[in-house]
Amino acid sequence: MKKDCQILWFKKDLRIFDHKPLFEASKTFIPTIPIYIFETNYWKQPFSSKRHWYFIHDCLLDLDKQLKSINSELFVFRDDIIKVLKTINKMFNLKSMYAHEETSNLWTYERDKKVIEWCNLNEVKFHEFPTNGVIRKLKNRNNWSKLRNKRMSEELYKKPQSLKTLKNAFMTNIPSKNDKVFEKGLIASYQKGGRKRGIALINNFLNKNLDNYLKHISGPSLSEKFCSRLSPHLTHGTISVKEVYKLIDKHKKECDLLRISYNKRSLSAFRSRLSWRCHFIQKLEDQPLIENTCMHIAYEGMRSKSPDKRKFEAWKSGKTGFPFIDACMRYLIYHGWITFRMRAMLTSFASYDLWIDWRKSGYVLAKLFTDYEPGIHYSQLQMQSGVTGINTLRIYNPIKQSMEHDIDGVFIKKWVPELKKVPISFIHEPWKMNLETQINCNCLLEKNYPKPIIDHKKAIQVARQKISEIRKKDGFKVNAKKVFEKHGSRKNKSKINHISSRGQLSLFT
Numbered sequence: 001m002k003k004d005c006q007i008l009w010f011k012k013d014l015r016i017f018d019h020k021p022l023f024e025a026s027k028t029f030i031p032t033i034p035i036y037i038f039e040t041n042y043w044k045q046p047f048s049s050k051r052h053w054y055f056i057h058d059c060l061l062d063l064d065k066q067l068k069s070i071n072s073e074l075f076v077f078r079d080d081i082i083k084v085l086k087t088i089n090k091m092f093n094l095k096s097m098y099a100h101e102e103t104s105n106l107w108t109y110e111r112d113k114k115v116i117e118w119c120n121l122n123e124v125k126f127h128e129f130p131t132n133g134v135i136r137k138l139k140n141r142n143n144w145s146k147l148r149n150k151r152m153s154e155e156l157y158k159k160p161q162s163l164k165t166l167k168n169a170f171m172t173n174i175p176s177k178n179d180k181v182f183e184k185g186l187i188a189s190y191q192k193g194g195r196k197r198g199i200a201l202i203n204n205f206l207n208k209n210l211d212n213y214l215k216h217i218s219g220p221s222l223s224e225k226f227c228s229r230l231s232p233h234l235t236h237g238t239i240s241v242k243e244v245y246k247l248i249d250k251h252k253k254e255c256d257l258l259r260i261s262y263n264k265r266s267l268s269a270f271r272s273r274l275s276w277r278c279h280f281i282q283k284l285e286d287q288p289l290i291e292n293t294c295m296h297i298a299y300e301g302m303r304s305k306s307p308d309k310r311k312f313e314a315w316k317s318g319k320t321g322f323p324f325i326d327a328c329m330r331y332l333i334y335h336g337w338i339t340f341r342m343r344a345m346l347t348s349f350a351s352y353d354l355w356i357d358w359r360k361s362g363y364v365l366a367k368l369f370t371d372y373e374p375g376i377h378y379s380q381l382q383m384q385s386g387v388t389g390i391n392t393l394r395i396y397n398p399i400k401q402s403m404e405h406d407i408d409g410v411f412i413k414k415w416v417p418e419l420k421k422v423p424i425s426f427i428h429e430p431w432k433m434n435l436e437t438q439i440n441c442n443c444l445l446e447k448n449y450p451k452p453i454i455d456h457k458k459a460i461q462v463a464r465q466k467i468s469e470i471r472k473k474d475g476f477k478v479n480a481k482k483v484f485e486k487h488g489s490r491k492n493k494s495k496i497n498h499i500s501s502r503g504q505l506s507l508f509t
């Protein structure tokens, strides 16, 4: 007779604390098989990368330790999920499966549909539980923030004392960090994963860096220290958003009790970002197609899907001839992270200056970001590329950004060493150097460092013109209103009726 069992499926929730599926599974006393699946097909997709896997690999080692502390263990399969389910079902009498809802790529969306179908066919009960503040089957946006805030105020799920597990049920190993599915070559640096590191980051942020958070949030180098750097931990769920809120509340209480002052504006800005996180992921939950379709349909086809190769390569490799753009891109390639403003500027440059479709630039960035979170990523890409129809156009001037955020050119000189000896007066616009200056600072234009690949002013003039023509088309405003009704933030509810004659809402959603 086959033994009964149930599966606990870990995906982007690599922890055992505040984990409802685990909590519920532990109450049944049916032997559990905790699994993580390294889906090779997923890792071949254009958005996934070895850098993500490096982070997850650390998290899985740590998750196995966490599970061992409750008398269990993790089984990591390198296969297709349906094949894994079939194998388990063949050896045991699989009764049910526990997991968090996942709002991710269209790829995982289709995969989940197959899993549900398989469970139904095989009479396996699939228990799915909500993730963070994302509401599945949300009827409309009006009540979203109320529902989400209620969710965030709920108690945390304690880790169970013990999880009855089918130990040694399978001999599995975590695939290597350099598994053969990935392209060869090392990655320069990567953020390390694991719950302990996530907890250390939030504590360090609250106790040491919070006061200077807003001051440095946009600076390309200081942001690395003063932002929380929690993003990959939230993406892969070593810590839940709800838990971060509880830690913030605890910190506030302790400060108040001990009469320690703290920067209230910074704390409130940080809390808002956690809320934006859920807000953006909710958009993808409500409309999975925004991964590959413009929110406002009128913008579909506006940019060619086959970008100018020379420009695309220059942007991807940090060789555009715009020092600050190149420094940011090279920093990102090295670290796998860069702060919000610089992500927005890199996207804006690709979308408006180089007229590259956001789906092309988006995959490049997705692979580079350790924290790649589809809901935030695709919504932000669309916003920063002007294709939502409900956000004000934000076109970044790379020279102005450079002068504001790297006044002395220290960041540029570090990441674009070709410009190391360029005088400060030319560091933001080296193309203005005459030949004598170029020779004196060992930086001959085109030989040592490229001339700008485009004329910024002209390029954005053309971009604005093209966008404005689309906005004037019949039906634009009607569709913009529909986008707003589906996805817009209700903080400025009154604005729903005030879409301007250009079909543009001045909202930050």
Ligand SMILES: Cc1cc2nc3c(=O)[nH]c(=O)nc-3n(C[C@H](O)[C@H](O)[C@H](O)COP(=O)(O)OP(=O)(O)OC[C@H]3O[C@@H](n4cnc5c(N)ncnc54)[C@H](O)[C@@H]3O)c2cc1C
Binding pocket: 227, 228, 229, 230, 231, 232, 234, 235, 270, 273, 274, 276, 277, 278, 280, 338, 339, 340, 341, 343, 344, 347, 369, 371, 372, 373, 374, 376, 377, 380, 381, 384
């Ligand atoms: C084009 C583009 C693509 C982006 N892609 C991603 C992505 O794939 N994954 C991702 O986590 N963030 C993404 N962001 C948002 C933001 O840049 C990062 O969340 C932030 O830089 C992460 O650093 P941190 O953890 O130190 O953030 P902190 O400033 O410390 O903020 C705390 C947390 O709030 C959330 N958050 C912060 N800013 C935003 C924001 N603008 N929108 C939504 N949530 C936010 C993140 O979860 C972050 O970890 C993107 C932004 C742009 C412009």
